[in-house]
Amino acid sequence: MASDLSSLLEAEDFRKAARSYLPHVLFEYMDRGSERETALKQGRAALDRLRIVPSLLREAGPCDLSCSVLGKTLATPLIVAPTAIAGMIRPGGEARIASAAASHGIPVCLATQSIVPIEAVTKESPGNVWFQLYIWQNRQRMLDLLERVKAAGVETLVVTVDTAAQPLRHYNRRNGFSMGFRPTPRSVLDIAAHPNWAANALLxxxxxxxxxxxFPHYPEGLRPDVLRPQQDASVRLATDVTWRDIEHLRMVWKGSLVLKGLLCAEDVAQARRTGVDGIVVSTHGGRNLDSAPAVVDVLPSLADEAGNMTVIADSGIRQGSDVFKMLALGADAVMIGRLPLYGLAAAGSAGVERILHMLLEELRITMGLSGKKRISDLGMETLLGVRIQE
Ligand SMILES: Cc1cc2nc3c(=O)[nH]c(=O)nc-3n(C[C@H](O)[C@H](O)[C@H](O)COP(=O)(O)O)c2cc1C
Known part of the structure; x- marks a missing residue:
């Protein structure tokens, strides 16, 4: 655990602490992108290209970060993104993230491929846990999982639709990692070199x-574990998902339905026609399609197309000004994936709490310095360098 939390001041400090705590194989799984990591790098470069133009001497006083998401008021525009196997970073990882996020009124979206079950996570933050669904090859097994998710009190379902093929992440292959560890001389040495992690996470x-x-969301008897991650064919990610699946989910899921991973305006229009409540504009953190456009380049036209649907954006957020920029381009809220994981690795729940605090503080400061008091004050006219792509 990072001995002195107060020395962690910005995202890169947390990332470095995470890198020294975690075995190389797990750090790379968490931190890197896909293929040549173009989507990861270009997504970041596009955020940096945008500049915020302040307008000053208007209203003074503290700013209000509340916003409206899926018909509810949230205290802040942050939502924790679903990240598979967070529970391997620290035992109980997903529950620790939920309890830290709850202290800021921030909802968390739990991944299908989490290590902590939905029932334990909803206990940490009742009413504030969303569930991310991957559509399995066997749709009946997926519907059985949805019953369980509903019984745990979840109201918001986020269906990830950007993973119709297994992305190429070469470092995972080299490291002997595929949603679990394949013991090789290199990975055993790697784990031995990180005894604190090994003691906490394995021993x-x-x-x-x-x-x-x-992986507790998989049916009993077909449940992979982190040393035997092979999945039964029936619970592998389906590669034949179409809008008919979404229409069916719209019929069976009575709560809010959100599609995650959209990058094209025509898909947003179809989501609207299908009765979806919200979308997440996302490149999956630069981990899937390596030639994907930068989120900030497509966000304005997608937000336009979204009509009354809630628009959430993610990928590449590392500081408060990134949140500001995505909101100014039309997002109602943002998701953050790696930041809470860096916090978790660096210092458990306290680390998550601190990195969320850091991000909110940075957002407040960016708003203050640019003369904005409310989230609704953030518009495209505050930004220089916007490129609008249809
Ligand atoms: C380690 C890791 C695991 C992830 N697992 C999932 C997942 O299981 N389902 C999903 O929809 N997205 C997953 N994502 C993508 C995140 O939900 C989110 O879109 C992305 O992390 C946002 O980018 P950021 O990490 O730069 O904030 C994962 C991301 C990371 C970093």
Whole structure:
């Protein structure tokens, strides 16, 4: 654990602390993109290209970060994005993230491929947990999972639609990692070089009789674990997902339905016609299609097309001004993926709490310095360097 939390001042400090705590294989899985990492780098470059033009001497006083998302008022425009196997970073990882986020009134979206089950996460933050769904090859098994998610009190379902093929992440192959660890001489040495992580994440659960961490949303008997990550074909990600699946989900899921991973205006229009409540404009954090456009380049036209749907944006947010920029381009709120993971690795729940605090403080400061008091004050006219792509 980073001995002195107060030395962690910006995202890169947390990232460095995460890199020294985690085995190389897990850090790369969490931190990197796909293929040549063009989407990752270009997405960041596009955020940096945008400049904020202040307009001063208007209203003074503290700013209000509240916003409206899916018909509800949120205290801040942040939502924690779904990230698979966060529970391997620290035991109970997903629940720790939820409890830290709850202290800021921030909802979390739990991944299908989490290590902590939905029932334990909703306990940490009742009413504030969303669920991310990957559509499985066997749709009936997926519907059974949805019943369980509903029974746990979840109202918002986020269906990830940008993973119709397995993305190429070469470093995972080289590291012997595929949603779990393949013991190789290199990975064993890597883990041995990170004894604190090994003791917390592997030895303690074994000694306490909790066994090898597994994927609790998979049906019993077909449940992979992190040392045997092979999935039964019926619960592999479906590669034949179409709008008919979304129409069907719209019929069976009575709560809010959100599609994650849209980057094209025609898909947004179709989502609207299908009765979807919200979209997440996302490149999956630069981890899927390596030639994907930068989110900030497509966001204005997608937000336009979205009509009354809630628009959430993510990918590449590392500081408060990034949040400001995505909101100014038309997002109602943003998701953050890696930042809470860096915080979790650096210092457990306290690290997550601190990195969320840092991001909110940076957003307040950016708003203050640019003369904005409310989220609704952020518009495209505050930005220089906007490129609008249809
Ligand atoms: C380690 C990791 C695992 C992820 N797992 C999932 C997942 O299971 N489902 C999903 O929809 N997105 C997943 N994502 C993508 C995030 O939900 C989110 O879109 C992305 O992390 C946002 O970019 P950022 O990390 O730069 O904030 C994952 C991202 C990371 C970093």
């Amino acid at each position: 303690k659960p074994l000694v306490q009789g909790r066994g090898i961490p597994d």
